[in-house]
Amino acid sequence: MIFFQDLTFSLRIKEIVMDEPLVSVVQQRWPGLLIEQQVxxxxxxxxxxxxxxxxxxxxxxxxxxxxxxxRAKGGKTAHELKSLLELLDEQTMDVTTHKRATVLQGLPLYLREYKKLSTTCHDTDSLQIYTNEMKIGILEVVRHHETNPGAAAMNVAVVIEGRVVIEELVDFTTAFVILVGLLYARNIQYPKELKYTFETVQKVFLNIGDLYSHRVLSLKNMLYKC
Incomplete structure (x- = not known):
């Protein structure tokens, strides 16, 4: 027996793969798919x-x-990674959460990809100014008086095609995980500027797929040696 939910899922996936609808269409047709748990x-x-x-x-x-x-990385990205790690070293509370975020934020730098995963703005700013420029990414909103680069966000949102699709998320890591899920489930191609980062998450962290680029395979082999 094919349950109605299974049939709906099959038809929906077929439409998404064949038609490649814009995220605005997905928001209208299947708004429930842009809820954290449903992702x-x-x-x-x-x-x-x-x-x-x-x-x-x-x-x-x-x-x-x-x-x-x-920490051992040299060359062009060493300074940016050092700054990121210094912020981690300053944390005294909820260290696991900060460590996860540091790993994800540092991954593009380590893989020599220089497109930022996230953008930070103040709650008094117009969010649209930032989202209009974001094809895919994460927007972290901090209070207007915060000047500390490591300030906790009061709102974390996932942005796709210039639109906020899910917001009020608990932290950067949750937003990134949801972004990975949305890109995969919506059949959206990983951005070229971050293709190695997303490949690492998919193939090394989630163990989906077995054909590795040389860069990601090298990282995987190094991880297994540590």
């Missing part, structure tokens, strides 16, 4: 992988090795 459910239906649990487990598994690799 996890949809991802599991497609991949049979628990997106949030597997991502967090892998981040915790590899964080010590990756941070060690970040």
């Amino acid at each position: 996890y459910t949809e991802y599991y239906c497609i991949t049979q992988v628990q997106l949030k649990e597997t991502s967090l487990t892998s981040l915790d598994k590899y964080s010590t090795a990756l941070i060690k690799m970040y």
Whole structure:
């Protein structure tokens, strides 16, 4: 027997893959798909992988090795990684949450990709000024009086095609995991500027796919040696 929900899922996936609708169309036709828990459910239906649990487990598994690799990195990206790691070193509370975010934020730098994953703005700013320029990314909103680069965000949002699709998320890591789920489930191509970052998350952290680029395979081999 084919349940109605299964049939709806099949038809929806077919339409998304064939028609490649804009995110604005998805928001209108299936607004429920842009809810945090539903993103996890949809991802599991497609991949049979628990997106949030597997991502967090892998981040915790590899964080010590990756941070060690970040600290040892030289060359062009060393300064930016150092600044990121200094912010982590200053944290005294909820260190695990900060460590996960540091790993994800440092990954593009380590992989020699210089497109930022996130943008920070103040709550008094016009969000549209920032989202209009974001094809894919994460927007972190801090209070207007905050000047500390490591200030906690009061709102974290996922942006796709210049639109905020999910907001009021608990932290950067949650937003990034949801972004990965949305890109995969909506059949949106990973941005070229961050293709190695997303490949690492998909193939190393989530263990989906076995054909690695040389750059990601090198990182994976280094992780296994640490």
